[in-house]
Amino acid sequence: MRTRRVGDTALEVTEIGFGGTAIGGLYRACPREAAMETLERAWDTGLRYFDTAPFYGFGLSERRTGDFLRDKPHGSYVLSTKVGRLLRPVPDGQVPDHGYVDPLPFAVDYDYSYDGIMRSFEFSHARLGLNHIDILYVHDIGTYTHGAEAARVHLRHFMDTGLRALEELKSSGAILAYGLGVNEVRICLDVLSRAPLDCILLAGRYSLLDRSAEAELLPLCRSRNTSLVIGGVFNSGILATGPVPGANFDYGPASGDILSRVGAMEEIARTGGYPLAAAALQFPLHEPAVATVLIGTAKPASLSRNIDLFSAEIPDSEFDKYREHTVVQEL
Numbered sequence: 001m002r003t004r005r006v007g008d009t010a011l012e013v014t015e016i017g018f019g020g021t022a023i024g025g026l027y028r029a030c031p032r033e034a035a036m037e038t039l040e041r042a043w044d045t046g047l048r049y050f051d052t053a054p055f056y057g058f059g060l061s062e063r064r065t066g067d068f069l070r071d072k073p074h075g076s077y078v079l080s081t082k083v084g085r086l087l088r089p090v091p092d093g094q095v096p097d098h099g100y101v102d103p104l105p106f107a108v109d110y111d112y113s114y115d116g117i118m119r120s121f122e123f124s125h126a127r128l129g130l131n132h133i134d135i136l137y138v139h140d141i142g143t144y145t146h147g148a149e150a151a152r153v154h155l156r157h158f159m160d161t162g163l164r165a166l167e168e169l170k171s172s173g174a175i176l177a178y179g180l181g182v183n184e185v186r187i188c189l190d191v192l193s194r195a196p197l198d199c200i201l202l203a204g205r206y207s208l209l210d211r212s213a214e215a216e217l218l219p220l221c222r223s224r225n226t227s228l229v230i231g232g233v234f235n236s237g238i239l240a241t242g243p244v245p246g247a248n249f250d251y252g253p254a255s256g257d258i259l260s261r262v263g264a265m266e267e268i269a270r271t272g273g274y275p276l277a278a279a280a281l282q283f284p285l286h287e288p289a290v291a292t293v294l295i296g297t298a299k300p301a302s303l304s305r306n307i308d309l310f311s312a313e314i315p316d317s318e319f320d321k322y323r324e325h326t327v328v329q330e331l
Helices: 032-044 060-069 114-128 148-171 186-192 217-224 235-241 256-272 276-286 300-311 316-325
Strands: 003-005 012-014 016-019 049-051 078-083 085-089 106-110 135-139 177-182 199-203 227-231 290-296
Touching: 003 290, 012 016, 012 290, 016 300, 032 060, 032 300, 060 078, 060 114, 078 114, 085 114, 114 135, 114 148, 135 148, 135 199, 148 177, 148 186, 177 186, 186 199, 186 217, 199 217, 217 227, 235 256, 235 276, 256 276, 256 316, 276 290, 276 300, 276 316, 290 300
Parallel strands: 016 049, 016 290, 049 078, 078 135, 135 177, 177 199, 199 227, 227 290
Antiparallel strands: 003 012, 085 106
């Protein structure tokens, strides 16, 4: 599989990467056997970039990702995880509900300070069982997760001391790159205007349907040579399922307007003779600032199906036809 460089670093990531949310049990239980089979299928199909986070299953995704990668040769893959959340053990009846089914028995505390990032980095090594992590993302630091007031506090802690932790880790060789892992554009603009970032993992804001990153963030990333790692290419599912009853967009039920837009997109794909999901998967990679697109699944068959979609032949001219049906959100 082809690779692309991450920013100004020496890292090369495959154009399709593996996102570790689903193997952490997001929205539905994921038995360990299914998780390991899916990771094995990802490796067999040529994926060599793996992303996880402490938040995914409250440590479950990191444990499974590390168990899978432990016997792979050093340097044969790229691994990223995230900082900003620290896990705290709690009694079984006090495990919070963040959408994960059968997570590990922990609660989440936010900490974007120097000490918080260094502790998170150390704890991730222990959960992974690995002695190297290539990329660290600062996870969910903006208003989308915290609200405006708390987000200002977290951003101040990060800019005052947390950024220094990432700089020290990179300069020492403990990591090779760092950036943000978020679902919103504004926080990316705010941080990137004040500090250099190697990469940004952006979920749901640069897709066939949602072009929120296009006007300001893409030009800024190009000028700063900051790579984008794109998650959420199906916008919570609707670009894979189409505008069916119960379709989801942006982590919730799709509105009538979104259903109508996706219906028009589905007709474009049908006329062109290819699946809408194939166009959704391939679209971000037409942007040079995009290094990779993440596939998040806990089913080997779903992963294979997405790889096939990535290989579908779609003329470049097709993608312009979708523009009139896109949305831009103020996030």
